[in-house]
Amino acid sequence: MKLGSTVLGATAFTVAIGCSTFAQRSAADYERGEVSPTRFTHDSAACAKQSEADQLRYGVGSDLDPMHSTFNRMYDACMQASGYKRKPEK
Numbered sequence: 001m002k003l004g005s006t007v008l009g010a011t012a013f014t015v016a017i018g019c020s021t022f023a024q025r026s027a028a029d030y031e032r033g034e035v036s037p038t039r040f041t042h043d044s045a046a047c048a049k050q051s052e053a054d055q056l057r058y059g060v061g062s063d064l065d066p067m068h069s070t071f072n073r074m075y076d077a078c079m080q081a082s083g084y085k086r087k088p089e090k
Helices: 002-021 037-058 069-081
Strands: none
Touching (some): 037 069
């Protein structure tokens, strides 16, 4: 019984930490590089729009997906396909 409680507690702790460190991706998570600020903002907005559509089609809404996994996966793929590099995690 004690082992089960320990495992359950460790799992809950890990989920709580993981959920608090995940946020919906945005332009702030990417390096602009040599691109103009206007182009970067446009590309980010296009990726966010595509990610929202993907989330509605394949995922769940933001309140039901605290890790924003579906949105973030598509946003990352879109930004990287556009040639942007993600900033290192802090």
